[in-house]
Amino acid sequence: MRIDNTELWSGLAGLALSAFVVWSGYTLGLGSINDPGSGYVMFYAGLLMILFSLIILYSAIKDGGPTFLSLWRNVLWTKPLIVIALLIAFTLLFETLGFLVSTIILLIALLRVIDPVAWSRAIPIAILVPLVAWYVLQKLLLIQLPSGAFGIG
Amino acid sequence: METLNLVAQGFGVALQPINLLHCFIGVFIGTLVGVLPGIGPVSAMSLLLPVTLAGTPESGIIMMAGIYYGAMYGGSTTSILVNIPGEAASVVTCIDGHQMAKQGRAGPALGISALGSFIAGTFAIILLMLIAPRLAEIAIAFGPAEYFSLMVLGLVMLTFLTQGSMAKALLMACLGLVLGLVGLDSINAQPRLTFGSIHFIDGIGIVPLVMGLFGVAEVLYNTEQSLKREVVSANISNMFPNKDDWKRSAGPIGRGTVLGFFLGVLPGGGAVVSTFASYALEKRLSSYPERFGKGVIEGVAGPEAANNAAAGGAFIPLMTLGIPPNVVMALLLGAFIIHGLQPGPLMIAQNPKLFWGIIASMYIGNLMLLVLNLPLIGMWVRLLKLPYNVLFPLILLFTIIGVYASGNNVFDIYVMIFFGITGYFMRKFGFEPAPLVLAFVLGPLLENNLRKALILSQGDLATFLQRPISAACLIIAVGLLLSPMLPTIRKKREVVALDSEAS
């Protein structure tokens, strides 16, 4: 059995998570059978999770599974990282910049990062789509969106 | 005969031009919010409620109802096209619907869900006309013990949604259940798993959870694929279901309608349970269950019919008992009350014109929806021809909008990103998100009702077996768990083979 077997680590991660759930359920209080407490269901759900994690572990040891390397071979693993970073940056700035400004910037960035779209296409898309979305939400559905420090939108 | 008379009277009300107009506005807005992931009928209805006050009670309520069932129509669109369920009731549609789209069969998938929805919706209205008062009994026959057992049955049926490892699916279901319990305990207001953060007091929102696990994770997973450039097949064969599709869908639509209608009557998670009950049923009945999850039309037709029929069933407890079975119905109740009407056992007798008028308008509204939605299919399918490097940024944009608009809370966007990352790894390691999401919806109901049932029975677990409905649910659940034991063991080798192939 290989130590970089992903199934093995899935099982171990599941086990750790289950242990936390069991512990949380226990500290929240199990109550009694005729008046179950806040942690009652959580505790037993955690025990079930331990059972299922053990099954995953068992089959990982018995049957093996894909390795980490095989899952990330031949993929552009930086792309998801960049997208995540962009999303977090966007969320940080969302309320300061306001809906329109921040979404337009985000769209331009995404269009250029994932697999570059020509500027001549990226710019109109990045401006038109948020504008239409803003109009439908704010004007037709009366949903309020942040206008940001510049008061645009 | 008397019913027919009343129905005719109802159509008289519904066909008044002003009511027709309101009905159209309602279903139009409904379609719009249904298609936008995250923005559900609840948002639209609560914001537009004041607007309806200007008109007569009939036209106001006709419009509100239109938004509701209109949204049910649109809900499947994003599930099929981009694998993002608009709401819990269309999670199941993603499984085979999106696979169909990937194979270039988005048209038939959308077509069958529109036509299936129409058939189910219409049939549900007819049932509503004929047996509404008697069905009220079902709604109240379900007490805590019955609900608990139904939820157990629901969770067992989740295992039918998975094609991979059963243990992984069940682990995800338990995790979903636990995530559903985050927030203040609804029985004694104790904070649970909130990590001392005020943001979790209210629990984890279903919209950011779903948008993260499905939408964001899907995009993350696809952006790293350097070779598989196609999101969906470019050659889109045909727009509408063909004869064979129809033949295969007829049964699922019929069964889905019945399941959806009766489960929809139940307050609580009825509509959601009906979608995967229908899926499980079709998979069980099918002569090729192994193809479920790989793009069979039955997996779209059944659940879609079920969730639309459930929308009709949901009116029954409201109209006959004044008990709203879900949040949308509660809003509708608010609309009745603001118009000075009190839904309850006396409403049908005291306001027959209103009751039958609304029912008739739903019939007309369903027709409008069909006319409105069929031409849209072509447009949706064309949307798929967008190159993936334009489509992905747009998907991300719409998930963000949906999440923000659903709660006006920036924290929800972080929650979505978190579940997006989680979903990416889940996909990598072969864990499926559907059981997690469905257990997330059902978990709190299971917990709450278990506790109430045990208080009622003074801790006697036999209560679940002594009550007939509850016992029936549990027996079916056990049967479902045991019956596929043999085939799964046999199939196990196949699955393992598939897994290593995927890696």
Place this chain on the structure above:
Amino acid sequence: MRTRYLRSGIVASVLAAAMSVTTLLSVEARAQDFPTKPVTLIVPWPAGGSTDITLRAIAEVASKHLGQPIVIENKAGGNGTVGPATMAASAKPDGYTIAQIPITVFRLPMMQQTTWDADKDFTYIVHLTGYTFGVTASAEGPFKTWKDVVDYAKANPGKVTYASPGAGGSLHIGMEQVAAKDGIKLTMVPFKGGAETNAAVLGQHTMLQADSTGWKPLVDAGKLRLLMLWTAERSPNYPNVPTLKELGYPFVFDSPFGLAGPKGMDPKVVKVLHDAFKKAIDDPSIKATLAKYDMVANYKNTEDYVKFVKEVTDSERKVVDSLGLGKKTN
């Protein structure tokens, strides 16, 4: 569906966070033209209960005086405490998020660990009205009068169950006091508000229902039997139904309620909201709606409301302690 869904629709409230650079001056300026967008009123009960119905009617009128819509957000659970607790913990004190404050907000902290402090975490705005409580049983069941219930409970100790919206509510406390007087045991089963308690007693999952007037349409239709009311006088709507006092219990429970926002609200904003709601409960149409649900306007201005909160807290502590429901750690 979960209540959390409701939050979905409901606009604006938390949004003011966008204005992160708040100087005192700009706050002043904003307070002057308050409100400039819809105000969210958190109703900590599910839609369709009597509180929800009356508050929706009141909000409808108040919004006309306010010049902005008031959006009702139902955030049920914890016997009416989850809504205010969530607001106290997460909403900005800008007046765009306010909540109904049921009496449980004062009482629950005495009974268990909670996330809020009723004295410190709220800005009280206006006191509005109180509930009419009653106990019902299914018309198909054996109980025709309250005496039947007491006799049954004596013969079958611990067997009588009742549905009620959550532990520590006025209804729970009231039923406990009634039970204590007769030396019987009544088991409370916590549900999430009127719609659920109605279904529970209609389906005879519980023998009784103790709730505010959400049972009205079902009682009027003869599906539920109203056994007693907890008001001081008989209700003109139900002249044949006895009050607690007439049945020999020296109690009147009405569980008054008002509105509050998160702590630290601008007094000017408080005044704007207070005035709008004051005008609303003076409106004849609201008086009529309240009467339909056997409620009477019980107006208290901001100052009196704060004083009242103090009094209630003191008297509640006595009741809770006398019933032995107090928090163990104290």
